[in-house]
Amino acid sequence: MSEHTITVAGVAIDTRHWIGGERVASTQTFPDVSPIDGSTIGDICRGTAMEAAAAVAAAKAAFPAWAATPRAERARILHAIADGVEKRIEELAIVETTDNGALLRSHRRGVMPRVAHNFRFFADWLLSLEHEDFETRGHTNHVSWDPAGPCVLITPWNAPLMLATWKVAPALAAGDTVVLKPAEWSPLTASLLADIAAEAGLPAGVLNVVQGYGSEIGDALTSHPDVRRISFTGSVPTAKRIAESAAANLTPLSLELGGKSxxxxxxxxxxxxxxxxxxxxxxxxxxxxxxxxxxxxxxxxxxxxxxxxxxxxxxxxxxxxxxxxxxxxxxxxxxxxxxxxxxxxxxxxxxxxxxxxxxxxxxxxxxxxxxxxxxxxxxxxxxxxxxxxxxxxxxxxxxxxxxxxxxxxxxxxxxxxxxxxxxxxxxxxxxxxxxxxxNCFFVRDLQAPFGGSRLSGVGREGGTWSFDFYCDVKNTVTAPSGWRNHG
Structure with missing residues (x-):
């Protein structure tokens, strides 16, 4: 077994980053501690600006080919990732429970099945994504969703894999490439997701996973000029720092923040x-x-x-x-x-x-x-x-x-x-x-818009709203008949 491999309930987990289709180690680590009993699960590779730059470069290099991949093929791969998740629900459940302390029964019955559903839903929504053409003084307007580019997705510790894939799935479906930075308090299932995605045939560099502290790697990711979208779930103070970091490049943001509902x-x-x-x-x-x-x-x-x-x-x-x-x-x-x-x-x-x-x-x-x-x-x-x-x-x-x-x-x-x-x-x-x-609570449909008002966030994701964020929405206007052959 590699020095960078730890086991949780018999499940082997690589503690290195996943960059450009390869495992990459760091010179430093940070401890991952289980909230159940305070025991150290293992030491996780601790990324810096160097790993951030490498991950964004890998995502940038992989973007043209993934963006050009036909919708049906992107959808097929997303369904294959969902298949991989479903085969490993029990493993994912016990690892995440150990890592963040949420109920094992909830992970088994609800959370991990939802992870698979995230991929299936956005794969299917991609195939039906369209806007009816409309006319303006005889001219035809055609709306399309063009892949935007590399995305940085920063996710929280309270539902690590489910909330990560709520972002990863639509970004990949849209034709974007991804750098995922999981919370340092619960990084393990993101590493397993990298394995599952690779086994499903996702090309190298399309999904990258980097671990570490926000102050050391997060700032380098959110300020990178090659990043075209940033989606963050977490606290208001951190969101303000991310917004300041992204402002220099006018990088579009989606922020799902706190609540006091x-x-x-x-x-x-x-x-x-x-x-x-x-x-x-x-x-x-x-x-x-x-x-x-x-x-x-x-x-x-x-x-x-x-x-x-x-x-x-x-x-x-x-x-x-x-x-x-x-x-x-x-x-x-x-x-x-x-x-x-x-x-x-x-x-x-x-x-x-x-x-x-x-x-x-x-x-x-x-x-x-x-x-x-x-x-x-x-x-x-x-x-x-x-x-x-x-x-x-x-x-x-x-x-x-x-x-x-x-x-x-x-x-x-x-x-x-x-x-x-x-x-x-x-x-x-x-x-x-x-x-x-x-007269109900927590009834959630992925086609519904999700986000907050005031300090609870910026933007909406879900269904077409996700594609509106992860894509550059284009309108093409074509003049009426009168084409000429200049051949």
Whole structure:
């Protein structure tokens, strides 16, 4: 076995970068630590500006041939990648659970199947991508989507492979080449994806994977003049640095950032449904950008809602995410745990009451927490915690509900529970959010636009919106008949 190979539950993983169809080592490494028990999984090659330049050069060299590859062939290869993912779902699931602490059962049943679906969906959408020709004073307008060039895709640690392939799949389908930079806290499944893509016949240089710290390799990637698209999912401060870096080259950006999403419960709602889905906001230890972390409940039912919520939340089991009986695993990193606890302790010191939770468990586990008696302008209501921490506020009417819901700098998602369809229509029309769910949560279709408003992001991806971003959209206008043969 190579010195650059580590094993997780019997799965061999190469810790080197994947550049131009070859494994490339670095002189330095960084430790990859499992949040489950704090053990070091292995040392990962730590990229610098040198690896960034090599990866972009490989993507640039591979671009002309991949861009010229017929749509049907690109789609065939993407389906082959999906086949490879499906053959290795169990391996991918256990590796990612070990790496980021999310539930193994979720990876097996939902997350990894979605990874394969990402490739299949965008392969099929590519084959149907078209805009009907239209006439202007007898001239024909024809809209086409031309591949843009090398793309840098920077992905987060909370759903590493699923969110990476949400970007990789449409970029490859569009005819672009890719440099993928996974989060340093969860890099392993990106390395496995490189293997799967190569086995599926993806040409060398079309997908490159580089690992490392954002300050050392990320800046070199986002400021590179040969990069034609940057897509990033992560925090607002990092997005601002990326935007500054990309500005010198006017590189187009797609940014999916933080959330502080409201979950509104009106008195006429199905309270059992509302409670069940409110408790679901603790999924993935609260490390979900779309989570409805601000519970806004009409005063008339607030006491009953809270009673049922506490009863339901008390049944959650927290522990080793590899155990099928566990509902909540650990938080990703000691630094993230410190951040979560800091938010909670400052809120309590300011007068908030912890109805449940409010403290750490052993290791990197934080108890599911619900805070009441919080002010709208307080830090705990205004800032993203990204942990298993919810707040509960009450409202008296629709006007106050909408005011509270829209009362942050974010606008990623919102959830509304009501038994009145007219109210649902009125309220959702006024909510500032990229996605609104009514009497449901986390129903996602890849053909729908996805993104945020305000500080929750820039741009939309999904379906044709993804191709609009990853391509240069061209309109060709042709004059009416009158062609002449000059031969």
């Amino acid at each position: 409201p979950l509104l419960v009106f008195a006429d709602a199905d309270l059992d449904l509302a409670v069940d889905l409110a408790v679901e906001q603790y999924d993935n230890a609260g490390q979900v950008c779309l989570a409805g972390t601000r519970l806004l409940v009409e005063e008339a039912v607030a006491e009953e809602f809270t009673r049922r919520f506490v009863q339901k939340a008390s049944t959650l089991k927290q522990g080793d995410p590899r155990d099928e009986a566990i509902d909540i695993g650990p938080n990703i990193h000691p630094r993230q745990l410190e951040k979560i606890d800091g938010f909670v302790q400052r809120a309590v010191a300011a007068g908030a009451r912890a109805v449940i939770g409010g403290q750490r468990g052993d290791g990197q586990y934080y108890a599911p927490t619900l805070l009441t008696d919080v002010a709208q302008d307080s830090e705990i209501v205004q800032e993203e915690v990204f942990g298993p921490v919810l707040t509960l506020q009450t409202f008296t009417d629709e006007e106050e509900a909408v005011r509270l819901a829209n009362g942050t700098r974010f606008g990623l998602a919102a959830t509304v529970f009501t038994g009145d369809p007219d109210r649902a229509e009125r309220v959702t029309a006024r909510l500032v959010a990229g996605t609104v769910w009514v």
